[in-house]
Amino acid sequence: MAAVARGKGMRGMFLLELLCEEIPANALPSAREQLASQVSQALAEVGVVPSLLQVFSTCRRLALWMEGLPPATPERVEEVLGPPAAVAFAPDGSVTRAGEGFARAQGVAVEQLRVVETPKGKVVAAQRRTAGEPLPQVLGRILPHLIASLHFPKTMRWGEGEFVFVRPLHRLVALWGEGALNQVVPISLFGIRAGSATLGHRVVHPGEVQLLGIGSLQDYLQRLRAAGVEVDPQQRRQVFEQRAAALASEVGCQVRPDAELVAQHVELVEQPGLVRGALDSAWLALPEVVVATTLRHHQKCLMLEQDGRLAPYFLAVCDRPDDPQGHVRQGNQWVAEARLADAHFFYFQDLKTPLRDLAAKLRHVAFHTQRGSFAEKAERTGALALLMAQSLGLGHLAEPLRMASQLAKADLVSHMVGEFPELQGVMGGLYAKEEGYPEEVWRAIAEQYLPLGQEGAIPQSLTGALLGVADRLDTLAALFSVGEIPSGSKDPYALRRHAFGVVRICGEFPLALPLPDLAAWACQPFGGAGVNELRLFLRERERFFLEWQGVPTPVAEAILAARWGQVAEDWALARALAELWQEPVFVQLATAFKRVRNMVSKEGEGQWAPEVLQEVAEHQLASAVLEAEQALRTHCAQKAWREAWQVLAGLAEPLDRFFVEVLVMCPEPALRQARLGLLARIQALFLQLADLSKLQAAN
């Protein structure tokens, strides 16, 4: 066992900085996490825990700061097992040559050999002591390999092509010291030897920055700041947010929130800069979403708004604190205008072609090699949506749904979606509205892809919800029918997300459509292939949905073991149970119900014959069950789930009494069958709501 050298009171500090060519923004968050966790793990393995370990990065560098490090790793004491005692020691107790050899190999005197019991009998053992290793040496040994094996989404080679990393490395700083960084740790990586100096910002401070002698983390951060580099991503985010708010309020606007984009901005620069550009207000004649998406897509611009409406300003990111001659603002403004002119051209170009004509082109756009074109998909989706509407008694939506499903994918061949794939659906909706289609139609088209991510908003319109569910189910069924079923991390068509969308809409909108039926309807055009797999898949997504909504796992298990597929009801039932399940009466009920299940599954369902029953306790239970059945019917019809659970809770007492006073497995066959019949009836009653035995293990 190695001792652990805790950082407290230790004065050792270490700085690592890798200066590279621009690292992709999407690689940086994970690189920071990996660097932090792998370094702390590697150090923990040699018994070292720093008091502070922090990682930093910009688009050009990755940095690691540690302090509270010991000068060396702790001494290690290990027990090494040797040959059997009978071999190492002669019968007279003297050490044999074999024993001497083992002692020598372990570097201990023969007197220090001990005999220990092991499963293989008595063997000789020695305590081997390994002296601590100076920390700079340890770091020099660990780091090169650790850095070279960091995982990046995409790696590359450069120059002579000998090395592989995320981008070419230019400088490496590795400094150690106690109280101050005064010693270069002599490592080398990709042909670059560690030194004590880095470079400043490419434009603002293009020279060397000496890091030798740094005495604290603040000192490091300050030296880089003075060289035009803000190496702390948290700090960059704050500066971005403050600057954005200030630039917006100067023109009486607010920043339209876009957390995902700000997170990207943070990774794109060394110095957090923003410039405000103004737009010719003529562009605001374009739909807001076209303006915002154009500038976001191409220029990663934040948009400003006034009273919730888009304002004629944008904020563009730049990697410098200032704009000395106004070039940055002018340039971005010029690009924004050009991009909007382009979008304007595409938008009005698209408006010249009726959606119906675009939809006709879908015959030539393949949805899947074995499952035909998008036109065929539209037919299937329309038929499915219709079935759904009819089953919900919404026959009047048949026509709008038919129209919407035929036009739903037309925008895939529009200029705008060709340019901005993220506008699929949105553009179709806008064009359908412009062409004067009824609101049920254009809303359905516009909302069919909602929710966008896991968290996104679901459709607001009924036709949007129906089309969204039908479209996703058709995708799922079509791919399941050709064996494209997600497994493990392999889900190239994002089918989990599609299925989750179905479950969310059914649960939250809500749509009272049973998932097992939906699966069957969707698989019908493919001869029912894959329907069982699809049902299991949807059931699994329902479980995920319930837990994502905060239902405790055992509660979700209990519900889904008894019923699934009416997502809204299942969820309401789960919410009601989640409030009650830890109360003593439910704990009691879970145990009793487990007994019921075990008995019925082992001994059979017997026969319902209350007249055969003899004991008071069983008569009481039988009449309680009949009353409960009645009450449950009422409560379920009224969707009064809390009351429904209370009905079951009311059975806890009579059930307990029954088990105390009545012997189910009695000798008389008729009586035994009647008692089992009673239990089977209870089981059936409970399983209308949940398998409460699943709560038992958790409680």
Place this chain on the structure above:
Amino acid sequence: MELQKVILNLLQFWGEQGCLVQQPYDLEVGAGTMHPETFLRVLGPEPYRVAYVQPSRRPADARFGENPLRLGKHLQLQVILKPSPVNVQELFLDSLKALGIDPAVHDVRFEEDNWESPTLGAWGVGWQVLLDGMEITQFTYFQQAGGVDLKPISAEITYGLERIAMFLQKKTSIYEVEWGSGVTYGAVRHREEVELSRYAFAQADVELLRRHFEDWEREGFRCLEPDDPLVIPALEAALKMSHLFNMLDARGAISTTERVAIIGRVRKLAVATAKAYLKQREQAGWPLLPGGKA
């Protein structure tokens, strides 16, 4: 700065950095990458530095001369530095000075943008370079070409000349850009764009294009049959196939499923040509290696 001044200055600059100043390839190509001075020279161990302008045709991008920002044929200025030098980013920034752009008062950012050409069996890793928010250059470290892993690695710098000129002149339409001597880009090329668009989208004979695609495929492989294969003619056949494919695509004659297969056929010839080129250079003793026979 006039368009022609942009070209002259960049060629002058890269010529001074040891690049051979080459001429455009005299075939229809989709990008400067397809020029043998890039596609073939990046293969194998021999160092090379070259710069040239390449008119590049993307028939499907043509817009009848109506869109102020899109062209069916545009000008690329292509630079290859093999192996990629340590200071390649600094060299690039210096080249901006040749355009009158002082990075010290602008915002220059390198944003990830990787490149892939399925028809050439080639891909690379790199950035788009943004100058004050404007994408002015594509910067790529070639990793593979003709299906062959590259070593050493070449850096490719591709300047979009019309865009740069538009940006420098702050014009809102490509056609208003001053080419030189007071003549606009529109005066030189607008009619050509209209005609090329009409031809690509409406006029081109699909059957003829398909037939020629097949012909050049056969011809290309025939060039590679001899023991001493004809590498350049084989590459030219692949380039013609690639252009014919682009024409068929613009004409809307290629279905999504067919596309993959057709691209695969061009790639097959490109890959075979790359292999033949490597063999040829090896047999010649890699003439451009230091101490080689050149």
